[in-house]
Amino acid sequence: MxxxxxxxxxxxxxxxHQRMVIYRALAGTDAHPTPEAVYEQVKREIPAIxxxxxxxxxxxxxxxxxxxEVNLLHESLRLxxxxxxHHHFVCVRCKSVTDIPERDIGPLHLRQPLPEGYVLQRAVxxxxxxxxxxxxxxxxxxxxxxx
Amino acid sequence: MxxxxxxxxxxxxxxxHQRMVIYRALAGTDAHPTPEAVYEQVKREIPAIxxxxxxxxxxxxxxxxxxxEVNLLHESLRLxxxxxxHHHFVCVRCKSVTDIPERDIGPLHLRQPLPEGYVLQRAVxxxxxxxxxxxxxxxxxxxxxxx
DNA sequence: TGACAAAAGAGAATTATTATCCTTCAATAG
DNA sequence: CTATTGAAGGATAATAATTCTCTTTTGTCA
Numbered sequence: 180m181x182x183x184x185x186x187x188x189x190x191x192x193x194x195x196h197q198r199m200v201i202y203r204a205l206a207g208t209d210a211h212p213t214p215e216a217v218y219e220q221v222k223r224e225i226p227a228i229x230x231x232x233x234x235x236x237x238x239x240x241x242x243x244x245x246x247x248e249v250n251l252l253h254e255s256l257r258l259x260x261x262x263x264x265h266h267h268f269v270c271v272r273c274k275s276v277t278d279i280p281e282r283d284i285g286p287l288h289l290r291q292p293l294p295e296g297y298v299l300q301r302a303v304x305x306x307x308x309x310x311x312x313x314x315x316x317x318x319x320x321x322x323x324x325x326x
Numbered sequence: 327m328x329x330x331x332x333x334x335x336x337x338x339x340x341x342x343h344q345r346m347v348i349y350r351a352l353a354g355t356d357a358h359p360t361p362e363a364v365y366e367q368v369k370r371e372i373p374a375i376x377x378x379x380x381x382x383x384x385x386x387x388x389x390x391x392x393x394x395e396v397n398l399l400h401e402s403l404r405l406x407x408x409x410x411x412h413h414h415f416v417c418v419r420c421k422s423v424t425d426i427p428e429r430d431i432g433p434l435h436l437r438q439p440l441p442e443g444y445v446l447q448r449a450v451x452x453x454x455x456x457x458x459x460x461x462x463x464x465x466x467x468x469x470x471x472x473x
Numbered sequence: 474t475g476a477c478a479a480a481a482g483a484g485a486a487t488t489a490t491t492a493t494c495c496t497t498c499a500a501t502a503g
Numbered sequence: 504c505t506a507t508t509g510a511a512g513g514a515t516a517a518t519a520a521t522t523c524t525c526t527t528t529t530g531t532c533a
Contacts (some may be wrong), residue, residue: 193499193510205407211414211423213402215489229513234490236511237405249404249414249423252397254490255360255520258384259394260352267358267396268444276358276396283438287451291430296458297415304434305452311443340479340530362520376482381521383480401521402489 190243200224201236202245211249251307252276266303270310279306337390347371348383349392358396398454399423413450417457426453 183202187194204220205212212220218233240246251269257276264286266279287302330349334341351367352359359367365380387393398416404423411433413426434449 195499195511197512202407205405209408209425211404211406213404213489215402217405227513229515231491231514232512237403239511241405244409245407247406247409249406250397250399253400253403255362256384256400257358257360257396258352258364258388259358259396260349260392261356262391262394268440268446271447277441277444278356279440280438283436284434285437287431287434287453289430290432291427293415293426293453293455294424294458296461297424297455298461299415299453299455300418301454303452303454305450306434306440306446307448307450308440308444308446311441314443314445342480342530344481360520374482376484378483378522379481386480 186245190245192239192243197221197225197228197232198236198239200228201233202240205240205246266306268306268308268310270313271307272309272313275310275312277310279304333392337392339386339390344368344372344375344379345383345386347375348380349387352387352393413453415453415455415457417460418454419456419460422457422459424457426451 183199184194187198192198200221201217204217210216214230214234214237217237218228218230221228221233237246241248251271252274254274259276261278264281266281266284268277268279269275270277284304287304289299293299330346331341334345339345347368348364351364357363361377361381361384364384365375365377368375368380384393388395398418399421401421406423408425411428413428413431415424415426416422417424431451434451436446440446
């Protein structure tokens with residue numbers, strides 16, 4: 180955290196107070212906040228900050244690899260009428276979802292119990308990568324291995 | 327599929343032509359479409375259908391258990407500054423995300439290769455259920471087991 | 474068949490996100 | 504240490520996805 184300035188420099192990003200506070204808000208929690216929640220948090224320290232700045236820096240940080248999106252498919256609801264057990268492969272480029280039969284990975288099972296009070300209903304694997312169509316059309320190998 | 331009318335009756339839902347076509351569009355694909363894509367598909371057969379009708383029925387079907395959302399967290403972007411390997415527990419009620427250490431499930435590994443041309447970058451488990459806070463506040467057991 | 478509740482259609486409203494435009498600031502050279 | 508310049512921030516408009524509201528139509532059941 181104290182090295183945020185150095186990390187920015189290494190990534191070719193300008194260091195700004197806003198960026199430091201935004202990143203600190205994110206790195207200081209495991210609550211997987213929304214941009215709005217980050218904004219509320221940061222506003223305590225920088226009341227004049229703009230929501231647009233928060234969004235812009237979230238994108239910048241994500242592209243730089245400082246952050247990850249929990250939900251790659253958040254842009255729009257995606258539906259599945261297949262109620263059988265199966266896993267999903269999500270293409271990080273085109274956001275297509277490909278079914279992976281459960282037997283290809285197997286059912287997921289917990290080696291340790293969930294935290295006290297948690298009730299598990301279902302477990303699925305989410306495989307992230309590049310689908311054949313996107314991979315076929317470009318320099319994917321380098322991108323994939325640089326991740 | 328031919329039994330859609332009967333399934334509606336069993337679920338206490340009125341059978342309408344719109345519902346049948348919407349459900350058929352969803353059950354007939356493994357492409358995990360968006361509501362918009364369903365709308366476009368259904369419009370070919372029912373040009374006068376309203377997008378609102380598609381949304382309403384998607385909700386109705388989801389509540390009835392005929393459909394599932396692929397992405398429970400689609401309402402808004404959620405961020406994670408923890409770049410280490412770990413899994414996620416998502417509460418279906420409050421949409422909170424709780425980190426699950428990788429060792430509690432283990433790394434996911436494929437028993438079968440992905441379809442030709444697919445490039446895997448990362449794999450995470452998504453556990454779905456009810457968090458302690460939500461479970462503590464209500465009749466969760468019945469809801470959970472009825473799923 | 475008739476009554477009533479539920480569903481459909483149309484379009485307004487809301488929410489999340491992105492884009493635009495102008496001002497300010499961080500990085501670097503001198 | 505200051506001037507220059509391109510990147511970043513702030514304000515706000517625009518867009519996209521989704522939900523809501525209201526009126527009309529249609530299933531369901533007596």
